Amino acid sequence: MVDLSLEFCGVKFPNPFTLAAAPTTDSAEMIARAFEAGWGGAILKTTSVETEVVELVYPMMSGIDLEDKKLMGLQNIDLISERHIDEVEKDVKTLKKEFPDKVVAASIMGAKKEDWQQLVRRLEAAGVDLIECSFSCPHGMPERGMGSTIGQDPELTERTARWVKEAATRVPIVIKLTPQIADITSAAAAVKRSGADGVCAINTLKSMIGVDLDTFIPYPNVGGYSTYGGYSGPAIKPVTLRCVAEIAKSVDIPIAAVGGISTWSDAVEFLLLGATNIQLCTAVMHNGFRIIEDLIDGLSVYLEEKGMNSVKELVGKALPYIVDHSKLSRDYQVVSSVNRETCIKCDVCYIACMDGAHQAIELDENRLPVIDEDKCKGCGMCETVCPVEECITLKPRES
Amino acid sequence: MSVRPKMKELSLEERKAGFDEVEKxxxxxxxxxxxxxxLFCHEAxxxxxxxxxxxxxxxxxxxxxxxxxxxxxxxxxxxxxxxxCARVCPSEEQCEKPCSSTNLAEPIAISALHRFITDEELKRGIRPQKAGAPTGKKVSIIGAGPAGLTCAHELGRLGHEVTVFEAEDAPGGLMIHGIPRYRLPREIVSAEIEYALSPGVKMRTGVSVGKDISFDGVRKDSDAVFIGIGLGYRSELNTPGHDLPGVLQAGEFLRMAALGDVPELSGTVAVIGGGNVAMDAACSAVRAGASEVIVLYRRREEDMPAWEREREFAKKEGVKFQCLTVPQKFIEKDGRLTAIECVSTKLGKLDSSGRPRPEVIPGSEHTIDVDTVILATGQAPWPELSSVFGGIRLSSSGTIEVDPETLATSVEGIFAGGDAVNRGQTVVQAVADGKLAAKSINDLLS
Incomplete structure (x- = not known):
């Protein structure tokens, strides 16, 4: 049996899979069901002090599909929880009593120093294991000077993180970052300077999910008007991968990864890039808490197949292979190769090469693609569009 | 929306050339x-x-x-x-039938996906199971078909000392001796039998309970017994001439084919019957060299017990169906089968099985020239059931009577399942029976 437990900011998680602060964690009842299903930890939906007015609007969720596949991306115009700190304190107590081995974390957002510090003190007293601070919500909250307003400014980030850290006596403080900043490592470095314990990357991307072609009103239509939202789901995974990798390579700080993670293999990628905690939200909203079975089983089988005993062995293993573009070899030459046995003669590679690359594919009399090795640069476009697994491959050019 | 994929198949020529698996x-x-x-339905x-x-x-x-x-x-x-089961389950009638995707396009190809993952698993080797912590209880299983082996496996994992008795030289039952190899390759069955036996199950082949050892002895030596001996091979058809050379029993014919020793056939082969065994016999006859194979059935094609996919499979291989036809007599010349005398039928009122009763049309007698006949008109429970397993209550049709909730027979500590109880269903039914019986036996012993 492989060991899936992983430490993040000094807190031991039974497995790295954690529910992100989101609608999936807006009550102790929901989190209890998730823990029973196997989740290692949960971050309660972001809360604030009782004086912070939260008025939500509906509808708040809109999706974008990739043709017939539902929910390539999800946009929300949700805000922080309508349940204030008093209710979250109760949830924390209930959950810690019922699930002492699971990690119960809270997410907070404040308008001023006193609010931040009060939130930290009250949650610590309630028995929370870890506190995440949202400096990163891209919609709604920035209009009040909260959310990503802080995260987009490294100075504000450092100052606010310092307030929070000052108030904490026991629990680690994690700052959730926004990708909407020119250099995310500058924000992570600011967190490091503040003395806070870790970062969580990334919050949603500010977005507009679509426009109704008949009414001209963008989605979601809230009584005739719409607004910008926060974009999540599989579509943003590459952005998250990049952010996590950049931080891991330049700032020595524990990283929780969130943003587009749906499967065990996504999780492995983030672990390989240095994350030590894996948060999910959109995939759970789509397919339920039950996906934890697949996450745990998939990760366990993967480690077993790799001959590894612990998930710790994965952390950071991909980082040495990331270099600046200018450092990449100009001598490495590849050429496309088609397996004529498995080719289904759809000619998708042909058109992609003809109109999108180097006109290096011709079709023979049987409509089988033939690579013109003199013209082929090995760009990889044909391999990318081919519907048959391992039919087109890039082979090192024989010199 | 992508569409339901189809497996690659052997070409017709390749199919006729031997017993290689058809679907790839x-x-x-x-x-x-x-x-x-x-769609990953909730409560799928x-x-x-x-x-x-x-x-x-x-x-x-x-x-x-x-x-x-x-x-x-x-x-x-x-x-x-x-x-x-990924190969032989009637999935279109089971898991795939209620699939929600049917409402969008077509049901998910569950069987094909199931087969895909088992293929991946077999490439790598099935991870064996360990025996459970010993309970000190002994269970004997009579018959090493899918029901008996499943029961044995489950009980072995629970720590019971399990011995399986099998009259044949190899375990597997109809998976080895009945289902044709072109549908179910032997190496797959063998790998799964090895897995079934992995939690410390003892296998004694070539031991016929009732002949080689007494049932009473087995019973005295065990805390519980499971009987999963399947059905007998003999067909119930007693048409005059049924004992002529050239008239074969489907069970025997399929058994020889399954063992890789198929009788060489030539000319016209008539298969009598309309069940899956008839389809297997017909398609095996195609492979055994018959130039023409005709299935004779007394009702209409849609009344056949054979599954649609099995009928289509046979038709694709050129098997002809002559329905509404009943053989009256097998005709010989010089001691050799030459023809079948048949009558035509029409369908009358519904009988007890809910199907229309075939009625003979007067004056419709005709003959069909044949070289071989294969009788596939159904298997029967072993006639020795009552004498061997003395005291066990049988149903009116000669099968073993059980409590459907537990599979307990009328005698305490003796359980039964599979074809011997349900008169010939599916491998998956036998597996389900084996699991249920194992649970009941474990409940009894703990």
């Missing part, structure tokens, strides 16, 4: 999009549709994320004969 499984680039077509109807209780939607989710081994293990946990 899905390629990875077919299986992954198909898994991704699954496919799971309810599987009598072995496989978490279908669970294995498809694992498959979709390329956790093929995890998917295969999940299916195998519910069904010891996972790879066998």
């Amino acid at each position: 499984g899905l390629a990875r680039h077919q299986a992954l999009p198909e898994a991704s077509r699954c 109807p496919c799971v309810t549709g599987c009598i072995a209780g496989i978490d279908v939607v669970g294995f498809i989710r694992r498959l979709k994320t390329r956790n093929f081994i995890g998917a295969a293990r999940l299916a195998r946990e519910a069904n010891v004969f996972s790879a066998v």
